[in-house]
Amino acid sequence: xxxxxxxxxxxxxxxxxxxxxxxxxxxxxxxxxxxxxxxxxxxxxxxxxxxxxxxxxxxxxxxxxxxxxxxxxxxxxxxxxxxxxxxxxxxxxxxxxxxxxxxxxxxxxxxxxxxxxxxxxxxxxxxxxxxxxxxxxxxxxxxxxxxxxxxxxxxxxxxxxxxxxxxxxxxxxxxxxxxxxxxxxxxxxxxxxxxxxxxxxxxxxxxxxxxxxxxxxxxxxxxxxxxxxxxxxxxxxxxxxxxxxxxxxxxxxxxx
Amino acid sequence: xxxxxxxxxxxxxxxxxxxxxxxxxxxxxxxxxxxxxxxxxxxxxxxxxxxxxxxxxxxxxxxxxxxxxxxxxxxxxxxxxxxxxxxxxxxxxxxxxxxxxxxxxxxxxxxxxxxxxxxxxxxxxxxxxxxxxxxxxxxxxxxxxxxxxxxxxxxxxxxxxxxxxxxxxxxxxxxxxxxxxxxxxxxxxxxxxxxxxxxxxxxxxxxxxxxxxxxxxxxxxxxxxxxxxxxxxxxxxxxxxxxxxxxxxxxxxxxxxxxxxxxxxxxxxxxxxxxxxxxxxxxxxxxxx
Numbered sequence: 001x002x003x004x005x006x007x008x009x010x011x012x013x014x015x016x017x018x019x020x021x022x023x024x025x026x027x028x029x030x031x032x033x034x035x036x037x038x039x040x041x042x043x044x045x046x047x048x049x050x051x052x053x054x055x056x057x058x059x060x061x062x063x064x065x066x067x068x069x070x071x072x073x074x075x076x077x078x079x080x081x082x083x084x085x086x087x088x089x090x091x092x093x094x095x096x097x098x099x100x101x102x103x104x105x106x107x108x109x110x111x112x113x114x115x116x117x118x119x120x121x122x123x124x125x126x127x128x129x130x131x132x133x134x135x136x137x138x139x140x141x142x143x144x145x146x147x148x149x150x151x152x153x154x155x156x157x158x159x160x161x162x163x164x165x166x167x168x169x170x171x172x173x174x175x176x177x178x179x180x181x182x183x184x185x186x187x188x189x190x191x192x193x194x195x196x197x198x199x200x201x202x203x204x205x206x207x208x209x210x211x212x213x214x215x216x217x218x219x220x221x222x223x224x225x226x227x228x229x230x231x232x233x234x235x236x237x238x239x240x241x242x243x244x245x246x247x248x249x250x251x252x253x254x255x256x
Numbered sequence: 257x258x259x260x261x262x263x264x265x266x267x268x269x270x271x272x273x274x275x276x277x278x279x280x281x282x283x284x285x286x287x288x289x290x291x292x293x294x295x296x297x298x299x300x301x302x303x304x305x306x307x308x309x310x311x312x313x314x315x316x317x318x319x320x321x322x323x324x325x326x327x328x329x330x331x332x333x334x335x336x337x338x339x340x341x342x343x344x345x346x347x348x349x350x351x352x353x354x355x356x357x358x359x360x361x362x363x364x365x366x367x368x369x370x371x372x373x374x375x376x377x378x379x380x381x382x383x384x385x386x387x388x389x390x391x392x393x394x395x396x397x398x399x400x401x402x403x404x405x406x407x408x409x410x411x412x413x414x415x416x417x418x419x420x421x422x423x424x425x426x427x428x429x430x431x432x433x434x435x436x437x438x439x440x441x442x443x444x445x446x447x448x449x450x451x452x453x454x455x456x457x458x459x460x461x462x463x464x465x466x467x468x469x470x471x472x473x474x475x476x477x478x479x480x481x482x483x484x485x486x487x488x489x490x491x492x493x494x495x496x497x498x499x500x501x502x503x504x505x506x507x508x509x510x511x512x513x514x515x516x517x518x519x520x521x522x523x524x525x526x527x528x529x530x531x532x533x534x535x536x537x538x539x540x541x542x543x544x545x
Contacts, residue, residue, distance in 0.1 A: 101387075104412060115405075122479040
């Protein structure tokens with residue numbers, strides 16, 4: 001089986017400081033990988049490099065495109081990369097307001113990616129928007145409301161609908177449950193788990209919440225100071241952490 | 257008159273503007289940056305259009321200015337006088353006689369010919385401005401032809417109003433490439449954008465010039481199931497009886513009585529001179545106009 005995403009020796013420096021250094025991994029279709037670590041450990045830098053939001057300094061990010069097989073997304077032209085960004089890739093931001101257009105209705109937000117890839121039939125676009133709002137448990141009669149009239153959890157679900165409407169194969173998530181209260185988090189996780197399984201999505205989830213990766217991720221990567229200190233199956237890393245920092249991380253979780 | 261260089265601007269500035277115009281004509285719909293000058297009128301009064309007019313004007317030109325179709329409003333009169341004083345060119349109100357027409361938000365009803373230039377005053381040249389506030393991002397979107405967002409605006413119109421409610425500054429696609437703001441002309445005028453005359457767009461405050469060469473293919477954006485419609489008030493002109501012209505709506509008394517009349521004053525006057533009389537019109541007298 002060919003991997004969907006192949007990362008080789010990826011590094012990003014901010015001047016003298018390390019953003020992330022020498023990161024390599026493979027991600028296979030249908031696999032969900034979690035990246036955990038404390039604030040400033042380079043998780044978000046890594047994710048932004050992978051998603052093409054930041055140019056990495058060294059390394060390759062090979063993506064298995066539908067048309068031409070494995071392509072290096074770092075060296076491909078910007079139009080191609082941005083095209084991937086609105087078709088095969090999706091990016092779920094921590095703050096919904098970064099990923100949504102707050103002055104455009106929910107339906108318009110969901111429809112934007114469709115229109116960006118050439119949909120020009122209002123009825124079809126609206127039909128798909130209604131379908132996706134239903135899938136993320138937003139009532140159909142909210143379709144013409146603006147996101148600012150939505151609760152935080154609904155905004156996050158709307159952001160997910162907006163991203164998944166074009167049927168991407170790889171989803172990048174940056175703290176998707178950050179800032180939500182626990183019961184809303186639980187429902188969002190449930191929803192994400194369902195969608196990932198149902199659509200066969202691959203996903204890379206950056207979080208500092210170990211419970212989130214326990215539920216969602218198949219594999220786990222632990223980062224510290226820009227370096228990957230431990231990788232492995234999620235349960236293995238969480239139940240039997242090898243690196244001192246992973247042990248600290250796991251033991252720092254509050255037990256209720 | 258001798259106190260000014262011909263048409264107010266100095267020759268170096270005119271050359272700079274002409275270069276921008278030529279570039280704009282070579283890339284229809286592309287917004288060319290130019291070093292807009294301080295003009296003796298406030299921004300929003302047509303400083304962009306005036307600079308473009310000054311750059312294309314020659315001593316033999318006949319100049320006409322319209323403001324929302326009218327030749328006799330403050331803006332039109334003051335710009336016409338400005339060029340009478342600084343360029344000494346002949347001015348006219350007759351569309352057919354003019355060689356350079358500066359317009360604020362209308363295209364004359366009478367079809368223009370290939371020896372005429374139409375200069376638009378543009379307040380906001382960027383059609384994506386209110387959807388994407390970052391100019392860096394919108395320029396990238398133009399460069400990469402990412403225009404999905406423009407349809408999001410039309411989608412929002414339909415979802416809120418049941419139809420595309422944008423009635424002026426209706427976005428168009430030029431020669432299958434750039435999406436352009438045709439300046440706030442009513443969408444009734446959009447089909448006329450493919451015409452024989454050269455069309456130049458000047459935005460003074462925003463420092464942009466763009467252009468449409470003659471017979472450029474200009475398509476108004478729409479949805480398959482909500483096609484573009486060039487709309488106007490469903491009335492005939494009360495003065496000249498025209499049913500094919502864009503109409504202004506006037507409220508004429510405290511009871512809210514409405515009157516519709518041509519927004520293009522020259523068109524209305526010439527129709528009345530030819531003997532057409534509308535429901536509230538009186539027979540045309542030459543000096544009464």
